[in-house]
Amino acid sequence: MSSYEDYSRSSAAYDHTRPAQGVEIIRRVLSQNPVPLEAQVLVDAGCGTGQYTAALSNELYRIRAFDLNEGMLSTARGKLEPEIAAGHIDLRQASIDELPISDESADAIMVNQVLHHLVDDPAQGWPAHQKVFSEFARVLKPGGRIVINSCSHRQLGEGFWYYCLIPNALDRVRKKTLDLDPLAHLLRRSGFIEIRHEAAEKLIMQGDAYFDAKRVLDPRWRDGDSIWALATEAELQDALEKTRTLLEAGKLEKFMRHHDKRRAQVNQLSFTWAQKNS
Template sequence: MSKYEDYNSASRNYDNQRFAMGSDVMAAMIQFHCGKPLKDLHVLDAGCGTGNYAKALIDYGVGQVTLLDASPGMLEKAKVKLADAIESGKIKEVVEATMPPIPFPDASFDAVMFNLVLHHLDPTGSGNFIEATQTLKEAVRILRPGGTVIISTCLPSVITHSLWYAQLNMSLTKRFNKIMPSVKQLDEMFEVCQLRCEQKLNILGSDLIKDYYNFEGPLDKSWRDAVSYWKFATPDELNDVKQKVLELKEAGELEQWAKEHDHANTSGYLTILFCKDI
């Protein structure tokens, strides 16, 4: 689904590092906000990737999930992972498409979820979030009455102050943050799309990235490939990051520095927003 990352390539190792963080909370809140048992819900996983969140929701008891992604490589991984669910009909459809638009009829789904997706749609850093806003409008259109839109994201303030690796090079972090909508920018998008945010939750911990506390990770391309943040690094910035990590390691200070600059366990990593059509 990304406008700047090659997820066909990334799909080969994606599941080695990524976990469906917050999926338990999503399952509970989808049921609560829709007012229906999980077994009666049809959820669109918009920008589904390799299907981690879809699998988690099905395991928690969601009746049906439809998968949508722009990357054939990601969808192939999802089809293998969810082969039993596809055979049983719990995965209703697997659709390859780029958002926006979202290619489904009006009122098709009880819930539409965007898990770390919206920031992939407007890569220019202009702050307008035109494509993301249009995609949310489409989500409202395909939502059934009483349904909910779920958005998970990493807020710029969290990236800047809570994630240790983002503090290795602040010029890179400031540039990356331009594509990450803030709470204020999300609220502005919601107003345009006639959405009301019912609930905002921060999920504490670092479970999104399985090897998050590998403090030598920035030296390893496969580790960096798990996080889209690194796609914005210039060669000079990447060299600066590697040099800083190596210098801290040589001085025996890398672990201490990283722990002092990391607050994922107290401030959170992932923010989840639950929205209803006005």
């Protein structure tokens, strides 16, 4: 469903660069539902390669996972085939603003690093996001919960050391990203209450690979963060040339550590959760 990343191409490398981070936070939020975890129907909206669905598949009654990109879904099918065959997981191609499920049929929804891929217009009040949140409210049971994994604007600016290599791409992704306060506002307009935000301490989107600075030069590593798709070819080549120069001078590690200093204060990921008003 991305408006800028070619996930049909990058899906093959995605599992190797993007572990399912924050599963324990999602589990904690889902456990607040009046329905026991093992009896819940969970929607994974924008499931990608199924990393989060796989991580939670043994803990819920059923997971209904949706993504618009067939490349991502093909990878997900490969890892989830037994659960799909057993009917425990329903994996389908669909847009998250038109989910092919009945009204008030889900106990919970999770949305992991998806919303910034929507084609939207901040000047008009983020109508595409509003449509998605209204759709989530439609399919959730009264009192059901939603949990959204995203990055705040501050986290984008200070939480990723290599973003300084592509500052124009950083500006572009900020403009596509709904910050936490307007996110809460749109959720309220869609009928959600008890909205909370939590910065996920110590979680790194790309795991240990994030600290291997020379992997900026590896296109498979870059496929793990869609911000690179927002860089022009000239901007990408400038970033790669600077990385090579620092590496050859023995200064790349120091550069990475310097630009990673603020991450410990701001973290990389934010989890927002809310309850559908009953």
